[in-house]
Amino acid sequence: MLRHLITRLALLIAICLSSIGASSVALAASDMATDWVDEDFTSVRLISAQTETGGKQTLRLGLEYELQPDWKIYWRSAGDAGFPPQLDWTGSENVGDANILWPAPHRFSIFGLETFGYKEHIILPIDVAIPDPAQPVAIRLDVDYLVCSDICIPATASFDLDIPASAAAGAGTSIASNHAHQIEKFVSKVPLRGTGLPIEVTSISSINQGNAHSLRLGVRGLDDAGVGIDDIVIESDLRAGFGLPEPQTTATGSNEDVQYFDLTVMGLAEDQTLKDQPVTVTVIAGPLSVEQNLVVGDGKAATNTASSTGATAGMSFAMIGLFALLGGLILNVMPCVLPVLSIKVMSALKAREQDINRVRIGFLASAAGIITSFWVIAAVLVGIKLAGGTIGWGIQFQQPLFLTVMTIILALFALNMWGLFEISGPDQLGNAANDAITRSESHGHHISSNFLTGMFATLLATPCSAPFLGTAVGFALAGSVFDIFWIFTLLGIGLALPYFAIAIQPRVAHILPKPGRWMNGVKVVLGLALIGTAIWLLGILSVQIGMGGAIAVGLGLILGSVFIWARKRTSNLRPRFAFTSLAVLGFLVALFAPGFSQPPSSPSASSDNGTLVWQAFAPETIDRLVADGKTVVIDVTAEWCVTCQVNKKLVLEKPDVRNALMQDDVVLMQADWTRPDQKIADYLASYGRFGIPFNAVFGPGAPDGILLSELLGVDEVLSALEDANGSASLASSVQ
Template sequence: MLRHLIARFVFLLAAICAPVLATPAMAATDVSTPWTDEDFASLRLISAQTQTGSSDTLRLGLEFELQPEWKIYWRSAGDAGFPPQLDWTGSQNVGDANILWPAPHRFSIFGLETFGYKNHVILPIDVAIPDRTQSVAINLDVDYLVCSDICIPAAATFALDIPANGNPDTSTSGASTVSTHAHEIEKFVSKVPLTGDNLPIQVSNVFATKDGDATQLHLSVDGLSNAGVTVDDILVESPLRIGFGAPVAVNKDGESNNRHFTVPVFGLNADQDLASETVTVTVIAGPLAIEQSRTVANGPTDASAQGEPLGADTMAPATGAGANIWLIGLFALFGGLILNVMPCVLPVLSIKVMSAINARDGEISRVRSGFLASAAGIITSFWLIAAVLIAIKLAGGSIGWGIQFQQPLFLTVMTIILALFALNMWGLFEINGSDNLGTAANDVINQQEKGGRHLSSHFMTGMFATLLATPCSAPFLGTAVGFALAGSSFDIIWIFTLLGVGLATPYLAIALQPRLAHALPKPGRWMSVVKAVLGLALVGTAIWLLSILAVQIGLGGAIAVGVGLVLGAVFVWARKRSQNLRPRFVFTALAVTGFLVALFAPGFSKPPAPSSVSTAATGPLDWQTFAPETIPALIADGKTVFVDVTAEWCVSCQVNKKLVLETAELAEFFANDDIILMQADWTRPDPEIADYLASYGRYGIPFNAVFGPNAPKGVLLSELLSRDAVLDAIKDARSTAGLASN
């Protein structure tokens, strides 16, 4: 029994570490200049690409590490300072360069308002490449101002070469062109204010009033409650040489979707008027920032904009950040709880049921300790997963929820564990030595159980349940995991801890009220039938994992694993039937050999060649090959594109497909000429798909989005689809002409 538990623990550790072992092959390349160090700051130039690709644009990042209390400035510095100035003289194959300015912080001191960045910031830069078939040689001179109690002008010079892609017209050439810095640059790109008119929140009703020498700019921000955000700060820019103060919220009878603000105006001459002037308004609302240009009206265009100020206090910047992490934490807790009833967790229900049944006649203290141990196993496994993901992220590899199911070793180990669990459920799998040794060992275990110390089996059950549950995504889960993996190491640990607590909640509930287990029926012959059925459920899950393994290593390799498991099971059965010591020893050796064949078979298998068509793209729907670079052209042609990122191991994806996407009603709807179905298969590791998901702050699947003339940036759908949600998203994204054609 003890050796059995040790073997399970070793298998689990090997399964957890499998993604790390596979990371070097997927790791990107470092493309950066050396740091230029000053007493107050360090900076360098980094690239998101290892070579030029199919795009005419190269994305760079100017990275600053600032000492405490020092800051640099935004594009509009405010009452003092100036932003970094870039000189590209001497660069080759470099065109226009555009800095993407992340939303800044407001700094207020002695009545002066300035805007900029502190601590760590990357300024993303999009550089045009006149000839993408040629390499890029960058020579960049940076002049910048850094301030604390004093201000110091500084300069730095960088040289960086980006080689040309041998086949720039091919979007996937087998190797990723994404560097180790791409993810960090994209984190700051995500903080760049959204622009345009079709935004989650909108600036409206912009007008100015004058009372003596005091001028106030009035504006409204619409759609706040619908977007689930509150305004943290508002920055106003004007071509006139004037300044704008911090915004003051105006009370509008508790209305939260549309809020009104006044912004003090400074430096306006007596003969100057803001009416008819164009101002740029940047609204920062927690993780959301938008930027819109508006013409100042002569007076209010909406009488409801009048109101009384909430108070003399100005709005504190970045107040949404703290609330945001607590909200995401709540999402993680609910996501873990809901994961208990998701389809991919149902196969491990047998473990939970048998644990409760076996506890029926146990003492209350033992029931409590057993379920607490299972809960500890769940939470510990989430910590181990978090640690592995942090290690992969620090190494520059791709990370995501459930990506261990892309690793053949993990799938093989989990299949073997399921087979052993099934054999144990049927009463066939038990390792004993001689009768005396077995009796002595059982006596020791019984003594430990009486003392409440033999909890390893319960602990391992919790760990195993968690690992098998990871291919599922659930409502709230995707949002929480995306936040964690896009954030710091602390964010990953914090969110994954709450996910574990959520998944362990049923165990904790029984631990708090152990008599719930005693409400179960008394043990009897019916338990043998239950064990047989639940053993078959575990075998069914093992067969499902073998089907996924066939995609990874080929059908021959998966058959070899299955044959090894069958032989091992047959010899375990033969060992159980034998009464003599020598045959039992031989059958034990043969059973171990069978399981070892299953374990090592993937290493001798040749993976199938990548297919241009998704292996998951089967059924009544006409899926096209995943090509995200073609979506803008399709939208320009009036098409609506439905994107589905799926995988054979993603049970939630299969449920969405069977219960929603492939239903007769939606299949008929998808047959419209203006709808394009595009599917990506993430069953096997694919850097392009991982990068695509990361660009939307997602690190797990299912992922579904709709793009169209009215939604060029996409409408993201929930992890669990519904007919109405899909139809509404397509309706919102389609052009008027497309709707009229139905």
């Protein structure tokens, strides 16, 4: 049984990757929700994001629609036909003004009519003012809406929902209902407004050619964000329709970062003109959407001055490809790759005793494993993206199944390196743990073990972000399917370049010292390094499934290891079989323990060694804090992000930086992405980032933010703080 254990567990890697986008907790439909009101074409209900008022002045609700195929409801501006849902709060108690937060709509074009709305599943978030937060809220809501397919049918629904009152929520007390996350997913799709937008309309003008009218818009920031225009929606008091945006290939301005689009204007009367007309422009570009109030003809719009060290503005397709190659190459020396150093070292030491052709073939197989692993990751990310899920670099480390499988494999690698068991067969196949290839193997039979070593190295390297890598990954994940596979292929080639180099010059392996007794000590040290990596993964797992679950996994690994040791100590067939069965049972306990664990609640804030106190992540408060003269430092981190931990130890905890961050006018705001969080994912995507670490500094001198590099530097952080503060006072205070 043990003979095939590692091979079977290695196959689980692909299985657990495919579960990255799966949700592990089902919402309780009966918690803070009305019953569904069913029609033949749709079902609708009212849900609440809060279980009680919590002393708050605002209550967030959601009007949830489940629409039958080919049926739709309408956006706030329906277009050439239709009308949006109308809400009547008559009879409600302790309810003030209500504001619908409209997610970005879809365009429906049929028979020359342009309409805007939603299909399939939509939640319309609603923010309701609470005049007296100390009193309960009684909601009595009547909804009139129009639902259309080949025909349009008006429908009504009535809802009663009572929200109890409570005192102001205390520290650590959550009033979020089971529906809060689903509502927030659609809040994240509401177009962004204000200053510092990741993409923006910089000009809008009316173009008249005879009886033909069109609008020309200049949009800046698309290259920075790594997105393309899906639609531009115009709202105007004039009864006019606007067609799909058509990109203009001829440059009409000197700024290379601005792209231009023309929208055909339909239904404009002869005596009407769009010039000097106020309009609301909604730009929809992949996961991003922004909304601006503009005046046609004068091009007034906010200016985005946010700087980014990883910006892709003006970069060619070839330049992004070069960044991907460099990012993959640099990844070889990043902290995340240290856990697989043991396997690399043993591979190189074994290569010392092999002939030239076998060294070349072995390292080429490892390079192929690296590239294949990147293809697997790219395929999974494409699948999640097409399904509408959240994608990002290293997000497999947010999945307990992946962490558990990798921990088991690391433990088996260490046991094998210590000589507690071997996997052999008629063909003397090498094992995937330490790539043990002997001269007695027949030609080519060691390729599979080298291949699996390359795949394993890649999977453990992905929580790191390296210089150039963030830019390339951001471009890929915000682009097309081709972009994702093209960039990830180049990343794989970059990471595999050292393997290719040895394959080209295999005599390099012969420079290493000859194997001898000294290798026994090396194996002990490298095995301990693998065990240390497994303990690190268990620490990450404890954040995902709780300390009890992580301890259960660890105990299963210890039991399995003890029985493998006992099996090694006896030569009798019956005890060996019994110990083998018990070892397999121990590893199965470790594998299935996360499924019976209860995830811990997310902490609201964290601190670094009791000196740097971080507030909970609340990006919606940044503009207000900056307006009050504060400097806001954003840190998006995760337990599995080794680069994040290195940044903290080597930069953020340095005395000069720590003193600057502890100033009274500096607000530290941290987002923990150890577990999946749609709010954090959307925030990263708004800056064209899909991986961490992510650090930014906002302040009176930089209200739109200064984005920092993946690997922080002391001078870089201090300079950003000074620039964002808008004066030299901050720098002088830490001298």
